[in-house]
Amino acid sequence: MLVLWTDALIYLLVLASLLLAWYLNSQPHMRRPLQKIAENPVATASFTLLLCFVLIGLADSIHFKDSQNNGNEAISVLDVACHAMRDHTEKTYSAPFAAHAYAKETIVLADGTAHWDYPRLQYGGAHLADPERELTADVLNKTLGGFSKGAGLMLMILLLAWADKRERHQRFIRSASGKATWIVLFIVVSLTYTLFSLSQYYHVLGTDKVGEDVLYQSLKSIRTGLVIGSLTTLVMLPLAIVFGIMAGFFKGWIDDVIQFVYTTLNSIPGVLLIAASILMVQVYMTNHPDDFNNLLVRADMRLLFLCLILGVTSWTGLCRLLRAETLKLREMEYVQAAHALGVKPAMILFRHILPNVMHIVLISVVLDFSSLVLAEAVLSYINIGVDPTTHSWGNMINGARLEMAREPVVWWSLTAAFVSMFALVLAANLFADSVRDAFDPRRTERG
Amino acid sequence: MFTYITRRLLYAIPLLIAVNILTFVLFFVVNSPDDMARMQLGQKHVTEQAVQNWKRQHGYDLPLLWNDAEEGGKHLTETVFFQKSVHLFLFDFGISDSGRNIGTDIRQRMWPSLALALPSLLVGLLVNITLALLMVLFRNSYLELAGSVACVGLMSVSSLFYIIGGQFFIGKLLKLVPISGYDSGFAAIKFLVLPVIISVVAGIGAGVRWYRALFLEEVEKDYVRTARAKGLSETQVLFKHVLKNAMIPILTGVVVVLPLLFMGSLIMESFFSIPGLGSYTIDAINRQDFAIVRSMVFLGSVLYIVGLLLTDISYTLVDPRVRLS
Numbered sequence: 001m002l003v004l005w006t007d008a009l010i011y012l013l014v015l016a017s018l019l020l021a022w023y024l025n026s027q028p029h030m031r032r033p034l035q036k037i038a039e040n041p042v043a044t045a046s047f048t049l050l051l052c053f054v055l056i057g058l059a060d061s062i063h064f065k066d067s068q069n070n071g072n073e074a075i076s077v078l079d080v081a082c083h084a085m086r087d088h089t090e091k092t093y094s095a096p097f098a099a100h101a102y103a104k105e106t107i108v109l110a111d112g113t114a115h116w117d118y119p120r121l122q123y124g125g126a127h128l129a130d131p132e133r134e135l136t137a138d139v140l141n142k143t144l145g146g147f148s149k150g151a152g153l154m155l156m157i158l159l160l161a162w163a164d165k166r167e168r169h170q171r172f173i174r175s176a177s178g179k180a181t182w183i184v185l186f187i188v189v190s191l192t193y194t195l196f197s198l199s200q201y202y203h204v205l206g207t208d209k210v211g212e213d214v215l216y217q218s219l220k221s222i223r224t225g226l227v228i229g230s231l232t233t234l235v236m237l238p239l240a241i242v243f244g245i246m247a248g249f250f251k252g253w254i255d256d257v258i259q260f261v262y263t264t265l266n267s268i269p270g271v272l273l274i275a276a277s278i279l280m281v282q283v284y285m286t287n288h289p290d291d292f293n294n295l296l297v298r299a300d301m302r303l304l305f306l307c308l309i310l311g312v313t314s315w316t317g318l319c320r321l322l323r324a325e326t327l328k329l330r331e332m333e334y335v336q337a338a339h340a341l342g343v344k345p346a347m348i349l350f351r352h353i354l355p356n357v358m359h360i361v362l363i364s365v366v367l368d369f370s371s372l373v374l375a376e377a378v379l380s381y382i383n384i385g386v387d388p389t390t391h392s393w394g395n396m397i398n399g400a401r402l403e404m405a406r407e408p409v410v411w412w413s414l415t416a417a418f419v420s421m422f423a424l425v426l427a428a429n430l431f432a433d434s435v436r437d438a439f440d441p442r443r444t445e446r447g
Numbered sequence: 448m449f450t451y452i453t454r455r456l457l458y459a460i461p462l463l464i465a466v467n468i469l470t471f472v473l474f475f476v477v478n479s480p481d482d483m484a485r486m487q488l489g490q491k492h493v494t495e496q497a498v499q500n501w502k503r504q505h506g507y508d509l510p511l512l513w514n515d516a517e518e519g520g521k522h523l524t525e526t527v528f529f530q531k532s533v534h535l536f537l538f539d540f541g542i543s544d545s546g547r548n549i550g551t552d553i554r555q556r557m558w559p560s561l562a563l564a565l566p567s568l569l570v571g572l573l574v575n576i577t578l579a580l581l582m583v584l585f586r587n588s589y590l591e592l593a594g595s596v597a598c599v600g601l602m603s604v605s606s607l608f609y610i611i612g613g614q615f616f617i618g619k620l621l622k623l624v625p626i627s628g629y630d631s632g633f634a635a636i637k638f639l640v641l642p643v644i645i646s647v648v649a650g651i652g653a654g655v656r657w658y659r660a661l662f663l664e665e666v667e668k669d670y671v672r673t674a675r676a677k678g679l680s681e682t683q684v685l686f687k688h689v690l691k692n693a694m695i696p697i698l699t700g701v702v703v704v705l706p707l708l709f710m711g712s713l714i715m716e717s718f719f720s721i722p723g724l725g726s727y728t729i730d731a732i733n734r735q736d737f738a739i740v741r742s743m744v745f746l747g748s749v750l751y752i753v754g755l756l757l758t759d760i761s762y763t764l765v766d767p768r769v770r771l772s
Contacts, residue, residue, distance in 0.1 A: 264465045267748035271713055272740060275732045276473040370603070377605045378714060382729055397607050404615050418608055426603040433599070 002063045002074050004300045006227050006307075010061050013230055033359075033438035041180035043434035046427040048184040053222055053424055060223040063296075074296050078223075082216055084200045088123035090211035096412050097139055097202050099125030124203045142198055150193025154186045206412035208399065214413050218420040220391035225424060228307060228376045228386075229369040235311025236368075240318035241361065245353055247319070248326025249345070255323075262316040270313045275384045277309040278302070299387035306379070306386060310372065318364045325357050359439040366432040370425045377421070393417045448763070452756065459752045466748045467532050467741075474737050531741070540742040545734070549742050553724065559629060560711030560723030563639055567646040568708065571654060572701065574647055576690075579658035583666060584685055594655070601652030610718050613645040627719045642719045646712070661696055665689045695765050703758045706750035710743070 024030040037043045060078040079086055093102040100118035108114045120126070128134045161173060161182075172178040195215065198204050205214040247258040265273075281302055285292045292298045329335060330353070338348050379385035380394025381401075388395060400413035484493070484501040501507075507527055534541055540549035582594045618626035624641045665671070666689055674684045711725035720726070724743070731739035762769045 260462070260465070264462055264469065267462060267751040268466055268470065268744055269710070269728075269747040272470070272728070272732070272744050272747075273473070276470070276740075279735065280473065374605050377607055381607060382713065382717070383733070393605075397605075397611070401611060404611065404619070414608075414611065418604075421605060422603055425605075426599065429599050429603050 005304050006300055007061045009231055036438040037434055039177055040434050041176040042430055044177040045180040045184045046430040048181050049427040052188050057223040057226040085213040085216035090121050090207045092211050093410055094121055094207045096206040099131035143194055146194035146197030147190050150190030154189045205416045208413050214416045217391050218416045221393045224392040225373045229372045231307040232310045232372050233365050235308050236315040240315040244319040244322025245326050248323040249330055262319055266316050273313055274309050278384045281305045299390045302387045321360055322357055326353055329353055329356055363436045363439055366435045370428040373425055393421045455756050470741055470744045471528050535745050543738045544736045549739055556722055556724050556727050557709055559721050563642055564708040566643045571647045571650050575654035575658055578655045582659050583662045598652045598656050606649045609645050609649040617641055629721045642715050661693050662689055665693045699758050699761050702761045703754045706754045710747055
């Protein structure tokens with residue numbers, strides 16, 4: 001077992017969100033918005049999809065030393081699950097479901113004669129004797145087989161759930177949101193089954209320049225996206241909450257200092273700040289090679305630092321919102337009453353102000369998530385994002401950018417990055433919208 | 448009003464000093480003047496003498512932040528930080544580490560940046576407001592639902608895909624406009640069409656949602672109900688009353704970004720190889736040219752502060768209820 005820095009923080013984050021969920025559920029005034037989210041089919045469907053992404057990300061966050069490779073390389077549970085995709089590397093590009101390479105080369109036949117043709121791939125469709133004739137039928141056959149297995153499994157679970165006669169569960173299954181959840185689960189499970197069974201024999205999404213399976217790359221990228229989207233909030237939240245509430249509550253010189261700090265940070269173009277910090281980390285790592293001997297540890301450190309610096313540049317927006325809200329809250333009657341009764345300021349902050357700004361924090365966290373995932377791609381494009389060896393959507397796009405100019409076009413890397421990124425960000429956006437609708441008091445009043 | 452503006456301008460000075468110290472520390476933690484000299488001289492085996500010469504030439508031969516060798520106030524003034532910052536505050540950007548005049552470069556590259564950013568902003572504003580008004584006009588119908596779904600969909604696509612897709616379909620397949628490049632004068636238009644279209648399309652999702660929320664908030668106010676009670680039609684209400692009142696937040700939102708238009712857009716310019724300030728900055732980051740990056744940060748902060756000030760002033764101009772104090 002090998003725990004990287006980001007792994008440890010992810011475990012911490014999972015623990016924290018479980019605690020938060022438990023806390024929210026125990027508060028009566030928080031239960032109503034939660035109920036509203038649960039009744040919204042779009043919200044539950046997108047939440048289910050997000051959970052599936054999180055599961056993949058978590059599976060990719062449990063690392064251990066690989067016993068086959070002299071124990072030098074760290075691999076994750078996801079790597080073990082996808083070992084076929086990981087091991088089946090070709091020489092260079094190949095199209096999805098191809099049995100032949102993308103480019104022609106000289107092939108030496110058994111009798112010594114050489115000719116110019118598309119060579120067979122080492123792994124993709126290697127079990128076929130005559131790919132031209134058998135390929136389509138075989139692909140269809142295997143797709144159907146994988147799909148029916150996955151669908152069968154899901155149908156069984158559905159039947160079991162349906163047979164559960166407890167009143168609460170029955171009500172959930174019959175409601176629109178319950179149906180949406182089951183539909184999403186059904187699609188995800190049977191799709192995963194299909195893809196996995198196909199990827200034993202083919203490169204479902206083709207291979208990239210160095211012959212790595214693109215499906216494997218996009219699965220590995222999920223963790224990077226999630227880490228950037230979630231760990232950044234872990235950095236941002238304490239800064240924003242502490243400074244925002246303090247500025248609004250104490251006013252005076254504390255307010256002035258905090259406003260000065262965030263105006264300063266805001267007025268520096270964020271990209272430049274990130275660039276400078278990333279350069280700093282790289283210089284630090286080249287000066288201390290002993291601490292960062294492992295490639296994975298180096299990449300992990302850079303990822304962690306990117307989250308840190310993104311957090312530092314993005315806390316100002318939430319801080320300003322919280323300051324404004326606290327300024328309003330401190331004039332409310334119940335806060336004045338607490339003052340008059342002699343309650344200490346620290347206690348007022350903790351018991352009266354903090355719970356009443358929590359909805360703003362929650363809304364901005366879910367809203368920020370998708371924009372952070374998108375920001376990673378842009379930053380990686382200008383080489384100040386994650387380490388080039390880390391699997392991420394930004395690096396996939398960056399690598400595939402010039403391939404559109406090739407003839408025939410190498411479209412699969414970009415498409416894979418596009419689809420997986422779109423699915424994650426869309427789910428996050430839809431979920432964020434419903435969270436905002438449920439928790440924003442102005443919207444609930446309107447009905 | 449006058450005292451307010453002077454006070455705000457005075458307040459900008461400590462802000463700019465703080466910004467300067469921050470960027471200075473950040474970059475000099477990364478590489479010492481010795482490293483910078485070696486990198487700019489570009490050879491593997493540079494003599495110590497050459498490094499010293501380069502440092503003297505570019506004014507890096509003093510201590511960074513605190514000079515122990517000097518007396519009194521010269522502790523602070525005889526340092527790299529002070530010497531380099533004073534010129535920045537006078538908008539004299541000096542010579543870049545690779546030997547070019549930064550001020551001239553900026554004056555030259557400002558115009559392509561503006562030629563891209565200004566049309567993108569104006570066209571984007573027009574398109575977003577029109578679409579948002581249409582969505583409000585057809586609210587609570589399937590048309591609005593379809594519009595909202597489309598907006599969320601458009602928002603969820605990374606801007607990189609808009610650029611790559613646009614270059615591929617419009618530039619490469621249809622061959623309507625050149626894929627990238629730039630030209631002087633009016634010949635530049637054919638190079639600018641595609642980036643402007645792409646940045647407008649990329650902004651539709653978030654923009655339309657934002658304006659729609661703005662209009663919806665306005666639509667529920669009392670004066671709108673009065674206008675309807677007078678017997679005005681829904682289009683008259685929307686265009687005469689709602690749009691006019693919603694112009695306040697829209698205008699002030701535009702004013703704050705106006706100065707920053709000069710800085711250009713990093714991604715667009717480098718993708719379409721437009722010689723503006725955005726690509727200038729990116730090149731400087733990649734070459735680790737400290738002098739350029741520092742000037743750009745300074746310029747960016749000044750423009751940001753100007754934007755904030757302009758916003759406050761424009762509030763008082765369009766909304767008489769707001770008083771500056």
